Amino acid sequence: MTAASTAPSLTAAPPAFSPAEALALAERTFGRTGRLDPLTSERDLNFRLTTATGDSFVLKIGNAAEPAEVSEFQTAALRHIAARDPDLPVPRVVPALDGRIGVPLPGGEILRMLTWVEGHPMHRATSSPALRQSLGATAARLTRALEGFEHPGADHELLWDIKNAARVRPFLPSVTDARLHDLVALWLDRFEAEIAPALGDLPWQVVHADLNPFNVLTDAEGRTVTGILDFGDMVCTPRICDLAVAASYHADPARPLDTLAEVVGAWHTVLPLTPAEARAMPDLIAMRMVLTVVIAHWRAGLYPDNAAYILRNVPASGAGLAALTQAGRDTARARVAQILEARP
Known part of the structure; x- marks a missing residue:
């Protein structure tokens, strides 16, 4: 059993997008722009996007080795939680301009946006x-x-x-x-x-x-x-x-x-x-x-x-x-x- 067959998303390198490329994706897909700050992640590429009005979001570019179904699973779960316990402090899903909650990219990555949750x-x-x-x-x-x-x-x-x-x-x-x-x-x-x-x-x-x-x-x-x-x-x-x-x-x-x-x-x-x-x-x-x-x-x-x-x-x-x-x-x-x- 090889490492890659055991955990492909843990052995695949994270997505490689520059901040400028990621910001362009955010503006084109979600209609939001501002300052991007990188966030740490084990296998994905994540940024905090802060708009000119002070609103913050998380821009997530998922690992291409992870099936699209898994990304859809995560966003569906967040919607389920919001319906069952609206006061739970978890991120909310931000739809794309065309209504999609996960947007496939040419390299196989899935692009998503979530609300920012404040805290330490x-x-x-x-x-x-x-x-x-x-x-x-x-x-x-x-x-x-x-x-x-x-x-x-x-x-x-x-x-x-x-x-x-x-x-x-x-x-x-x-x-x-x-x-x-x-x-x-x-x-x-x-x-x-x-x-x-x-x-x-x-x-x-x-x-x-x-x-x-x-x-x-x-x-x-x-x-x-x-x-x-x-x-x-x-x-x-x-x-x-x-x-x-x-x-x-x-x-x-x-x-x-x-x-x-x-x-x-x-x-x-x-x-x-x-x-x-x-x-x-x-x-x-x-x-x-x-x-x-x-x-x-x-x-x-x-x-x-x-x-x-x-x-x-x-x-x-x-x-x-x-x-x-x-x-x-x-x-x-x-x-x-x-x-x-x-x-x-």
Whole structure:
């Protein structure tokens, strides 16, 4: 199995358009012009467009390796969310002048425009009980808003999808730190033997699947979630994978179970966990940490010029995985069970 066949959109280079070319596309397609500022992205080309009146938008040029159906899936989901929970702070789709919400380009890329969501990047905020609880509650609202949403693109294969965690094993050699390598290998063995076979017992639906601190915005004080960005990793999977992703970046190595419980407890208040979800929760959090470590190391080797950005979440995920492993699966499950008892 080659890297390209495993994750073509993760191995294909991002679109190559100059700011001038992108601005011309925005004016011709959406009737909007102004100042363009580049935004970071793993596999697409994104810009912030600020008009003369001060309005801001996100101009997105999707990776040509990603099927058009996946782009359509993302914009349809944003429309579904807007209808189900209009107050959720997510981007809104901006139609083109001809009414289309995704415009194919000659190279196979898909051009889209979304509204700009104001806020401060969560990765710059200090994690706190208030922020973790706000994240858990907002993530649950988002997942609840996506209930019932169906689309042909929902079944696309995504390497970041926790249910596909076994597929990263070929990339394990890219993790050169011996202790981290062995820890990741331990969890991959557990996933294949115990975790994956139990996923069928969980409720499934379309989820955001990438609530990492670079995709979440907060208020100026860093206490409340004010925005959720980047719906490019949406997929149909066990619904608590959204919770697992969000919580995985907030495990304080000094007290991992207490900090994770704040995220999980707030989620449970909005979208109650089933007993099977509660049992699986600690394992799925650990598996998201595994994916972060392995995929980031692998991709940093492919794109050394962008390695700093690609590896940005690895230190926290590695430390969190070690702390969660040391705490023990039985202890972690008992802690989640306490949450269910306290908040039925």
